[in-house]
Amino acid sequence: MNVYIIGVGLIGGSLALDMQHEFKNCTIYGIDQQEEHLQEAINLGIIQKKAELKDVTNADIVVVSIPVDVSVDLIPEVLNLVSDNCLVIDVGSTKTQICQAIEQHPKRRNFLATHPIAGTEFSGPKAALRNLYKGKTNIICEVEKTAFKLQEKALDIFSKLGMRIRYMDPKSHDKHIAYVSHLSHISSFMLGKTVIEKEKNERDIFDMAGSGFASTVRLAKSSPAMWTPIFEQNKDNVIETLEEYIQNLQHFKQLLEEHKFSEIYSEMENTNHIKQILTGIQEVKLS
Template identity: 75%
Template sequence: MNVFVIGLGLIGGSLSLDIQEHFVDAKIYGIDVSENHLQEALEIGIIHEKATFSDLEKADVVIVSIPVDVQLQVIPEVLDIINDDCLLIDVGSTKEMICTVVANHPKRRNFLAAHPIAGTEFSGPKAAIKGLFKNKTNIICEVEKTAFKLQEKALEIFSTLGMRIRYMDSKSHDKHIAYVSHLSHISAFMLGKTVIEKEKNERDIFDMAGSGFASTVRLAKSSPAMWTPIFEQNKTNVIETLNEYIINLQQFKELMENDNFPEIYNEMKNTNYIKQILNGIK
């Protein structure tokens, strides 16, 4: 099985490592705009060979793991090249725009829109992790538009890597993911910004920062090159989530100003219910 991975960062690299481990016949070819990433991926065993777009004709599976704005150009180009039996999977964090772009492509049936909900704040080939996707949810959008035999091929890969599958339309995906992923990244970035600005005058802040602060701002270490296009493509949904978040922050601030700490206690106690929700999806 000839597997081409376009974009050799955390997600693309981790998929490559897991596919190699579970599919012994898989030969992994890497394509990346960064020659340094390509060489690094080759040296640490993420890929077996470097490749270019001209090699895609021999692909059985192509995985596209690049910033979502670049996907809009790259995925139609890849569809133009691949053979009729090849499966093309995109693993980006937004889905509606890319599904719209490929909607009328002659090889739309070869395309599967997927979003594995897994990752860390790190990027580049060295960020790749074996077993990253085990027991993680993978959202598949518009599955009915993918050829059935290629659906089967994709599900074999996903299930072998240990993923749980959810099906969703692209609009719902982008709306829901704005709440559970995109908003949390914005929160981390802005909390980090707030503390950095304050730290200019109060040098002891980071000396006092504990594990709670570190875990809260962990996502602020994520790649701006990846996340700016995500926010742009999902702008409407992200703004909606921000409006709701800001209202809750403002209400909390007003409770503080009014010394209404019994209600603050109730707010936090009611929100503790999220522990049950998160425990249920592990």
């Protein structure tokens, strides 16, 4: 089985590592704009061979793991090149524009739109991890538009990698992911920005930063090259979530200004319910 990974960073590289482990007969080829990434991926055992885009004519599976703005233009090119039996998967964080871009493509049946909800704040081949996807949810969009045999092939791979599957239409995916992922990243980036700007005048501020600060700004270490296109493609949903978030922040600020600390207590106590929600989700994933 010839597997071509376009983009050998955290997501694509982790997928390559797991597929090598689960499918002993597969050969992993890497395609990346950065030659140093390809060489690094070979040195780390993430891929076995370097390749170019034209080589996907020999592919059984192509995984597109690059910034979503580039994917929109590249996936139709990939579909132009692959054989009728090749499965093309993208793993980007937005789905609507990509699905629209290939809606009328003659080989639409070869494409499966997915979003594994997995990752870290790190990027590049060195960030790739074995078992990154184990127990994680993988969102699949417009599955009915993919050839049934290719659906089966994809589901077999996802099952062996330990993923849980959810089906969703692209617009719903992009709306929901704006709340649970995209807003979190913006919050982290802006908290980091706020503290960095304050630190210019107060040099001791980072000496006082504890684990709470570190965990909250962890996502601010994420790649701007990846996240800027995500925010652009999902702009309307992200703006909606930001408006709601800003309203909550302004309300909290108003309660502080008016010394309404019993109401602040109630706000936090009500929000504590998220512990039960997240615990329930975790239990489902482990079951």
